[in-house]
Amino acid sequence: WIRGIEWAVFGEDLFLASCAQDCLIRIWKVCTKSEQFPETEDDSIRLKENVFTVKDTDTAYAIALESVLAGHENWVYAVHWQPSFSKDGSMQQPMRILSASMDKTVIIWEPDKESGVWLEQVRVGEVGGNTLGFFDCQFSPDGSMIVAHAFHGALHLWKQATVNKKEWTPEVVISGHFNSVEDVKWDPEGEFIISVGSDQTTRLFAPWKRKQETEVTWHEIARPQVHGYDMRCLAMIGRFQFVSGADEKVLRVFRAPKNFIENFSNITGIPMEKLCSHVSQSPDLPEGATVPALGLSNKAVFEGDMAVQPAEDEETFNSISNQYPEIYFQPLILTEPPPEDHLLQNTLWPEIQKLYGHGYEIFCVACNNSNTVIASACKASKKEHAAIILWSATSWKKLQSLSFHNLTVTQLAFSPNDKFLLAVSRDRNWSLWRKQDSSESGPVFSCCAYTDKNTAVHSRIIWSCDWTPDSKYFITGSRDKKVIIWGQCNLSVTTEGNMLDSIKPCSTVLDAGDSVTAVSISHVLTPDGRYIVAVGLENGKIILYTWKQSGQEPTLADWTMCVEMDNSQSHALAVKRLCWRHHAGRAGHNDQNSSEWLQLASCGADHCVKIFNVNRFAL
Template sequence: MTQWFDPHFISLSLQNQVRVGEVGGNTLGFYGCQMSPDGSMILAHAFHGALHLWCKDQDKERGWRPGVVISGHFNAVQDLSWDPEGEFILSVGSDQTTRLFTPWRKQDSKQATWHEISRPQIHGYDMQCLAMVGGFQFVSGADEKVLRVFQAPRNFVENFASISGISKEKLLQSTSLPEGASTPALGLSNKAVFQGKMLSQHSKEEQFSSISDQYQESYFHPLSLTEPPPEDHLLQNTLWPEVQKLYGHGFEMFCLASDSTKTLVASACKASKAEHAAVLLWSTATWRQLQTLPYHTLTVTQMAFSPDAKFLLAVSRDRTWSLWRRKLPTPENPEPSFSLCAHTTKDTAMHSRIIWSCDWSPDSKYFVTSSRDKKVIVWGPCMLENSEEPVFPLEIKPCSSILDVGDSATAVAFCPSLCSDRSYLLAVGLECGQILLYRWRPGQVGDVCWIFVCILSVVSLHQKSFQRQSHTLAVKRLRWSDTERKLEEKSSWVQLASASADHSVKIFNINKQAL
């Protein structure tokens, strides 16, 4: 006899046993997840590409703890900068974030790996540029007319000391630092949060009981970290407070530069006319605008102060460069000021397309420019007379044969120290994603003074013979660390960081003695 069951009388009792992944901040939730075959880990991915990992805690029956995962930008990385001590890297991107990366070593591992440990700025505009102006202070620019200055909070400095192993007393120079920062509802400025002013959960609920308060403030919760934080903490609890806004530009910000003394910042915005293409100089002591430097007719694409802080170099979409010399202070004008001392014109320009990038040699004698026309040119020497002002403008010409790199040269950087044979080491980034290394010696135009060293590549762990490009899209920025690291005994190593339109930041360890 067949027995029939009415489906209306069948019921299933499902009980929620564990909940993981409560995500706050600027996110739209998860897109999917996967559990490991042994059931000990859960890996999820969110709307903005972030990975989340939870590991089952064996000491607790139903306990799950966040795990350390890879994180990074989910759109083009536009700029990056090392901190003065070479301990961490700051980067900005078109994903509207500023991110901080530093090496971290597990307790059972001898090799350090780089991880994101702070997201100082989560913005409403695409980020374009930044400049470090101290160990824990930076200026950033986005697709808006405002520059913003950020200062590290106490909670970050303490956690950075725990993760990096550096003495907290050495890092904490000020006792008046805020504890952290929070983002106001519908705001773009990170507000400082001081000790004793962090709201309790009860007071938060009371404050936002109104139906009209649909966009609540992202509240800061102090962290005590010994390893890189998970994504939910990066989104909400690692912000840096904004300490200053700088107004003066008429269009969206495009590039920034700071001098070696960290007393000056130069800024430039997008421009289609000469009146908007002027470079602005700012004092980091007062954050006042000191000077306007007009010369170019189109957007200044990159700027660089010489290592001795005596010159400022600017390159532009108008295919020319301008060189500005620092004036000696006088009793009437003690503040820093610059005057135009050399430049190229449409008639004397060596580049036939946009000049994308520039940099200085470590001795401040030469500077290099790279362009969409596939050319890399070294200029100089920048030797001035001992008088306060030269009678005639400096006549600076190419001091090398023109290097054709075969593709649009989007980034260039001098290594801050010389090679063993006293030659200069340069890195050149291309639009195709490759990074080329060259050694260069001063010589007459026409001399063979360029020596190709190598193409930086990433080697596959599974097929050691297989190599791929450093990046898959255009290299946006190249920066050498100013501090040499002894990564191996009796070897002198330097580190090169690169930012790319392929959403990645990469760091290369390079042994100069092997070149």
């Protein structure tokens, strides 16, 4: 199969480059028949020329194979001539070709000045990692940079050195998920976000604070988990630890290695002293992590594990263990966001625990604010499988199984004061669980309120839920386009019955206009004390409302629509998750103590993660 062709004109000659799945690149030369290729003796080797004419003209053209370039070891997907550029006022096109292949390399070819034979001049690409090569590549207009597009959706950029023209170095480039992004969370301090997606990766984004510059841009600075299953959900356990769930029956817990924390400090400009409390708690922190061959678990790499490569003249260099080392991780000190090669190989976080207990694919997970309890649920079509499992975040033991729902629990949320756990489900109901004084025999949480077929307001799947910062109210959003705020949950009740009766809709039913797939309430209120509510819809729109209970009975005046994001800012497909930064200020800026700005992170099925700056005084 021919995968790419491109024309170029050099003087009077016309050249065509082609590439194919036979791993070869062919260059063809076209000229008019009158200019014919030089005649040769009958006994010499001669390439066959094909003659053709152009319709409505008498001119005959001849085309013959000029050269075959063999250097790639797998299918060649793209071939491009370097574009012409202006030099001394005249347009020139250098005779250079760029090719991209599934062998994970990009090659620049040039003809030798003396012999005219096409030779490989520069080869760049990926080493190791979970990749499958390149689909396309391009020169920059002046030929000083190369951009390539990898199989896994990533862009790679290389720049030519100013002194040594044969040296090309990787550069910072935008990156992100290449499939639906399922969940996103802020770290508790609000200095980075972590997202998971159906592209089987967990990615960490942070603001890059350049020295002596005011500009702050967000970049992917680590890829803590590259998995064999589509990722579904995650929850932060403190600052540098998280638990994630995928289309497998296991929850996996990861902790940041030392090399990440050092680089995080360098890139964001946050002093190490501020981060050191997290490091000092674990003096035995590993340097990084690696994935063993055919493995799914990130294995910790300690300083002593990184063997020094022997010198080339030593006999041991050619042993199998040195040619194929088990440890691929190499610690690097970075001052700018890492390029794709480094993200793939050197930014994994070690896996510290697996949690077994669910019978089907994990669907949602949450951690309480004191980082002691994790709640998780899996896909279910029966009550026995829809049970929520509680885990200890210190001993990693299973604490309790909470059985109530009949179908998949779609989201879990602990109240900010950690007294309640809220669950919403495909069965169109929610359940509220209250923390008990833990005794060795008694349950940790017990069901204190719920909706059923008689009290349910939602008529379709409830996709999302969240709490107000004072733990008084919670919100639910459903496929039936309804958003409802329920409460009050801070009543000092002793009997289960009173609690069940006291929790009713506190707001009018808000019609969002389309299926509601995500809701989130800001921890910071408006200046006049109203709650700020973000609602994400299936059509990709994000709408900001404010809400305040105005009296005993809900009225339409409770809700105020503040902002409806336009199409250029919204997602192109369903919003999967919304998450407000826990406190005011903008990450990476010097306005950390400013109460003016809030930040909202969103992710969607359109492969995008977005961060919005919201001026709360304008709401």
